Amino acid sequence: MNKLYFGDNLEVMREMDDQRVDLICTDPPFNSGRDYNAFLTDSLAQSKAFTDTWTWDDPAQDARADIERRARASDTYKALHNCLRGYDLVLQNAVSGNKGSMRAYLAFMAPRLAEMHRILKDTGSIYLHCDPTASHYLKGIMDAIWDQDNRSKNECFRNEIVWCYRGGGVPKKDFSRKHDIIFRYTKTDNITFNVDDVRQPYSEESQERLKYKARAFRGDRVYDNYNMNEKGKHPEDWWVMQPVMPSSKERLGYPTQKPRALYERMIKASSNEGDLVMDPFSGCGTTIDAAHTLNRFWIGIDLIPFSIDKPS
Numbered sequence: 001m002n003k004l005y006f007g008d009n010l011e012v013m014r015e016m017d018d019q020r021v022d023l024i025c026t027d028p029p030f031n032s033g034r035d036y037n038a039f040l041t042d043s044l045a046q047s048k049a050f051t052d053t054w055t056w057d058d059p060a061q062d063a064r065a066d067i068e069r070r071a072r073a074s075d076t077y078k079a080l081h082n083c084l085r086g087y088d089l090v091l092q093n094a095v096s097g098n099k100g101s102m103r104a105y106l107a108f109m110a111p112r113l114a115e116m117h118r119i120l121k122d123t124g125s126i127y128l129h130c131d132p133t134a135s136h137y138l139k140g141i142m143d144a145i146w147d148q149d150n151r152s153k154n155e156c157f158r159n160e161i162v163w164c165y166r167g168g169g170v171p172k173k174d175f176s177r178k179h180d181i182i183f184r185y186t187k188t189d190n191i192t193f194n195v196d197d198v199r200q201p202y203s204e205e206s207q208e209r210l211k212y213k214a215r216a217f218r219g220d221r222v223y224d225n226y227n228m229n230e231k232g233k234h235p236e237d238w239w240v241m242q243p244v245m246p247s248s249k250e251r252l253g254y255p256t257q258k259p260r261a262l263y264e265r266m267i268k269a270s271s272n273e274g275d276l277v278m279d280p281f282s283g284c285g286t287t288i289d290a291a292h293t294l295n296r297f298w299i300g301i302d303l304i305p306f307s308i309d310k311p312s
């Protein structure tokens with residue numbers, strides 16, 4: 001059942017049945033404008049470009065035309081098409097510069113998110129990792145797609161998780177950008193959420209606060225709500241974890257490798273042993289490694305062969 005595909009995830013996902021997967025945790029390119037070839041050895045750099053830059057070129061325009069075509073027969077693609085037309089206005093129909101680049105990036109991401117939605121079970125969850133470059137646009141696209149299931153209630157959006165970390169350079173005229181965004185969506189309310197598996201230790205400060213509240217509300221119903229849970233604190237939607245550092249044992253040298261603990265938390269919370277976890281942008285396999293360790297089945301997809309091998 002475990003499968004690793006090399007190829008374009010759009011093609012692979014279009015071959016998959018509806019409602020196949022219990023959990024999708026994925027970390028696509030972010031439209032960061034970075035060229036990761038600089039991080040790779042010469043031999044790897046020669047094999048295939050590994051860039052996160054986007055232009056409003058023929059493939060981007062073809063992708064938009066394909067969405068428009070599919071919109072005639074599919075409510076999801078219709079919603080997507082309308083959403084992207086709205087973004088065209090926001091981005092002033094630009095064909096160059098940052099705005100043209102964003103239009104191209106969204107034309108790439110939109111159909112892939114539509115296919116992820118299709119292959120996700122009704123009981124399933126998706127975690128989409130992105131950053132503030134495009135998170136606001138991606139959330140609109142996810143709302144357009146996921147709310148097709150639930151037009152009146154809008155309960156498909158569950159969390160905007162902020163992953164906070166330290167390290168790296170310091171900009172001269174900005175606050176340091178030290179967080180990524182992870183959107184969590186579900187199709188229905190009938191979902192897995194194993195909160196006890198992801199509870200966190202209480203900090204000294206929150207223990208003090210809880211003691212104070214317990215005293216303040218003694219005898220009141222609110223008192224019970226502030227009792228400490230022996231399994232730990234209910235996790236917040238901001239997670240502080242170190243990125244993969246050069247000295248980290250888990251480091252494989254893949255330029256965009258994410259820490260395993262981050263993906264373990266998503267998998268523990270939103271799946272059970274024996275469930276099928278998928279990462280269509282699997283990179284060097286952080287999600288599938290975490291899924292395998294936690295006894296879940298997995299599917300990974302990546303476009304470049306060296307994503308399963310470490311650069312040497």
Ligand SMILES: C[S@@+](CC[C@H](N)C(=O)[O-])C[C@H]1O[C@@H](n2cnc3c(N)ncnc32)[C@H](O)[C@@H]1O
Binds near residue numbers: 303
């Ligand atoms: C941000 S990285 C993922 C890193 C991963 N989370 C890890 O920890 O290694 C994004 C990945 O998406 C892959 N990718 C980009 N476009 C793709 C496509 N159309 N189909 C499949 N994979 C793609 C890239 O090769 C890259 O490995």
